[in-house]
Amino acid sequence: MASGSCSTALHTELGISVPETVHLQASDIEAETLHWARMMGLTANRRDAERLGRARFHLAAARFLPHVPAADVTLFSQWTTWFFFLDDEQDDGLAGHDQAWVRRTYGSLLAIVSTSRPPGPASPLQAALADLWQRTAPRMTPAWRTRFTTQMRHHRDAFLEQADNRVNGRVPSVEDYPRLRRRANGEHMFNLFEVAHRAEIPAPLARTSAWSELCAAANDITAWCNDIASYDRESASGDTTNYVTVFRHALGCDTRTAVEQVKQQIRRRLDDLRNARRLLGQETHRLHLDDQRHPIAQVADTLTDLPGTHFGWLLDSGRYTFPPPLNHDGTTGRAEDRPPPQPA
Incomplete structure (x- = not known):
């Protein structure tokens, strides 16, 4: 479990509340997901099976969708597992x-x-x-x-x-990076919350800027939190698709300063997410969709809660680790962040 004081401090510092609720049938969802992965040949070798076990994608689904029927949560978990194997092809x-x-x-x-x-x-x-x-x-x-x-x-x-x-x-520019990362994070996967809730967003509402912004903000926040968590691993491998790397390159700064820049962007997007959720309610009324307000709200609220439920999974998963906590002098203990020695 990638937990500890530094990760807890990060989500608290960002103002992200992590709900404790997890689907009561999480263990059954895990068993069905792992069985399906074996049947599909995704975990044909021990290395892949161990990687999937550490990632604990069933707990992501169980946190995102704690009150949805287990069969629908299992389908979502299996989709996430498939995406994990596809995504790791571009990482590794x-x-x-x-x-x-x-x-x-x-x-x-x-x-x-x-x-x-x-x-x-x-x-x-x-x-x-x-x-x-x-x-x-x-x-x-x-x-x-x-x-x-x-x-x-x-x-x-x-x-x-x-x-x-x-x-x-x-290295992508600061201006171009959010678009690239949003698409690399799998925009299409966010549509699967509608499948899980059995509540498709009506096409007129799906075309509004409120819906687009709700999905984009939830995507950005989760992606950028992942970037902080995966920076050490990706930096070591030379991967440049990471917001921390982008800021380090653009500003010529150390890791601590770059992480602070990413945190600022996450806080801004948290405000955007809440505003988009409010505007979506207004758009639902304007488009005369009040008779569908409840199923629409189920999907929209899941997306609005995603920063917290996703962060809960980051703490559960063995896929990520967070930067070390800051020392009293503001350094992290990384060699690159230590102040230069002072002359005697």
Whole structure:
């Protein structure tokens, strides 16, 4: 468990409250998720099985959706597991540097969400997506499926951009980074809260800036908290898709200063998230959707609560570690953050 005083201080400092509520059937959700991953061939070797066990994605789902029927939470957990294996291809695998691999892989994945069938013999990633899509798409309207697929293409484009950055040693600018990170974090995955709640956001409301901003702010906050938690690992591997790295490069500053910059951006987006939730209620009324207010609110409230429930999972998961706490002199104990020696 990646917990401790430093991580607790971080979410408290940011003003993020971590709810204690976890789905009562979390252990069953875990068992079903791990069984499914084995059946799909995602954990064919011990290393992958151990990585998935440490990540504890079932607890992410159990925290995000504590009052949803267990079968729907399990489906969400399985989607998150699939995304974990795809995402780690760009962190640790071929997708990190090979644009041809990204195009080829995403060509097959996008074909699945168009036809529900893998094109030819299926890899574990393809087979898992086909299974998930066959259990998800029939529940949702064509408008939802189009939205999901469009944002899945954005994810592909982010992979391509990140691969190009790595090959050329390029660090994104402070201005460009939020767009890239939002897409790399999987915009399409946020639509799955509608599936879990069995409450699709009506198309007119999904087209409003209030809905877009609610999803974007929840995405940004969770992504940037991940960036702080994963900075040491990603910095060591040379990955430049990290907000802390972006600020260090742009400002020529130390890690502590860059982390403070990221914290400021998170606080700003927390305000944006709350404002977007309020505006969504107004838009629901303006569009004469008051008869659907309750299911809309279920999805919207899950997104609004995401900074806290996601942070709770960060503390549960073995996937992340947080920066060490500050010393009294403001340093972290990292060599790069120690003050220069004073002349005798």
